[in-house]
Amino acid sequence: MAYDKFTVLNSTCVPLPLENVDTDQIIPARFLKATKREGFGDNLFRDWRYNNDNSPKADFVLNNPTYSGKILIAGRNFGSGSSREHAAWALYDYGFKCVISSFFADIFKGNSLNIGILPVTISPGFLDKIFLAIEKDANVTVTVDLPNQKVIIDATGDSESFEINGYKKNNMVNGFDDIDYLQSMKEEIGKFETTRPF
C-alpha cells in the first residue's frame, strides 16, 4: 500500500474561501530544499500562517482553534502554479486527506491523487452551501463517500455527486499507486521502447 486507503471520510472542515490559491502560497519555494518527503506540514501556507518572527498570524484560519478537521474547503482554482508535489505533501502531512473546491488546477489535482489526497470538485452553488453551513456552525461535519462519489453536509443531508476517473478511484480505495501497476508492465514497455525513432 502506497498511502492510506480512502473510502468514506467523515470530518469537520477547515474553510479557506479564497480563489486562486497558488502552490507558492501552499508551500513557498524556500522549503523545497528538503531531500525527504516528511515534515512539510509545518510549512503549509507558511507565509500566510506565520510572521517573519515565527509568531502565528491570528487572522489565518489554521491558527483559529474554532476550525479543524481533515477536509479543506477552498475557493475556485485551488493549487494553480507550479508542479511541486510538495504542495500536496504539505497538505497531507498537516492532516488534510481531502480538499473540496469548485475548480482545481490540473497538475495539483494529479499530484494529490498520486499521494492519497482526494480532490473533490463540486458545483459553485454547493461549495457556497458548505461555506455557509460552516459559518453557521464550525462543528458541522461533511461526509465524503468515495465509492458512491457523494459529498454530504451531515446536518442537513444536502448532497452532491462528484466525478472521478474510474482507474484513480480504484487506486485510492485500495491505497495502490501507479508505480506498482507500471512495474507489472515492464516487458511490454521494453518492447515498445525498441520501436521509438529516437
Place this chain on the structure above:
Amino acid sequence: MSTTLFDKVWASHVVKSIEDGPDVFFIDRHFIHEVTSPVAFLGLENRGVGVIFPERTFATADHNTPTINQHLPVEDPLSANQLKALESNAAKYGITHWGLGHQKNGIVHVVGPENGITLPGMTIVCGDSHTSTHGAFGAIAFGIGTSEVEMVLSSQCIMQPKPKKMRITVNGKIGKGVLSKDVILYIIAQISAAGATGYFVEYAGDVFENMSMEGRMTVCNMTIEMGARGGMIAPDETTFAYLKGREQSPKGEDWERLLTYWATLKTDDDAVFDKELTYTAEEIEPQITYGTNPGLGTGISSTIPKAEDVIDGEASYKKSLAYMGFSEGENMIGKDVDYVFIGSCTNGRIEDFRAFASIVKGRKKADNITAWLVPGSHIVESQIKEEGLLDIFHEAGFVLRQPGCSACLAMNDDKVPAGKLAVSTSNRNFEGRQGPNSRTLLASPLVAAAAAVSGKVTDPRDFL
C-alpha cells in the same frame, strides 16, 4: 479521420489504453534537476527498483544554484545537499549530468533545446511546470510531480489521461517593440490564469509561423500560466534550421529519416478542436502585469482595470491589488521600480539579451535600480561575450551573473527584498514569489531594459 498535431504525437506514444482510465504513456526524454529528483530516487531505492532507460534521462543543476562564485563551495547546506544528491544519483544510475560548473550547465529548459536533445514528435517530461517550453519544437512536453518522476525513472511511462484540445490562432504582424513575451502575456490576460485548465494548446497563425524558435519557447513556456497542461507549435523549416548540427541532433541518415517523419507533424486542415480562440497581432502592445497572477496583466499604456472588468473574482482581485499596493484606474507607466531581473527559462536566451542590449546600449543603468542579468546557460553566457553584448552591459553599468533559475523563484540568494518592486522577465508574479513580500511585474526583455535605464515602468517604444 482528421487529427491534430497533438493527436498524432499523443497516439504514437500510447503503450496501452485503460478503460475509464488514463493511457500508459511513453516518455522519450526525461529531464531532471536537483529539487524534484532526490525524493524520487529515494523512492526507487525503497522499492528496490532501478532506472529503466538512463540514456533517455538528462540531469542539470539549476533551481538552487548560486549565480555568482559558482567555483566556490555552495554555502547553503540544504542546497548543497540537493546538488550532491543529484550528482551521486546520476553517477549511480549512469545518467548524463551537467552539474554546477560544467560547461553545459544551465536552466533545464534552456539546455535541452540548445543541445539538440529536444526534438519534434517527442514526449518530454520534467519535475518542473515550465517543461511546456519544449512544445515549441512540436513535442508534447509537460511538468510532473515527484511521484511521477519516480514513475518515469522506473518505467519510462506515466499514467496520463488525454487532455482536451485548444487552438489559439494569432494572425497579422506584431508591432515594433512587441516581442513573443508580450504575445503570450496578452493571451493570458484575455482568458485568465485558469482559462485553459484541462486543455493542451496548439498555437497557429502568422505570428507563430514568423516567430523564432526562442520566441516560440517563450510562448510555450508561459502556456502553463493560463492553466493549460502544455502548448505546442508545429515543426517547420525554422525548427529544422535551429536543430541542424546541434550537438545531440540526429545526423546523416538519421537526420534525413526524421525530416521525413517530422514533415507529417501538422494539424490536418479539417481537424476539430474542443475550443478555438483567435486574436489579432496588431492589437498587442508591450504588456506588463500588475497583479499577483500572470493573468492580471495589461497593455503598458493602459490603466489598471476595475474589478468588474476582470475575469478573476472580486475578493481575490482586491486582495491582489492590496498586496501590490496598487489601485484600480492607476497608470502603470511612471511607477518607480527597484529591481530588474532578466533571465529564467522564459527569457534567458541570447535573443532576450540582444533585446535588452538594444535599449541599454549607450545609456546608463538608473541609480535606483539593482539589476540581475542571469544567462540561461554557459552556452548563452559565451554567446553574450562573443557578440560583444557583455561590453555593452558593462559600459551601461550592468554586471552579468552565472546561469541558474535565480530570482525567478528565489530559492537561492537572489531574493527581491520585502516591499520592493521588480520588473522581471520570468513567468510568475505570485505573492512572495521572488522573495517574501516582494512585488513582481512580469514583462518582456525590452520593458525590463526600459525600466533598468529609466528607473521607472516605461514604454520601451520610447527608446526604439
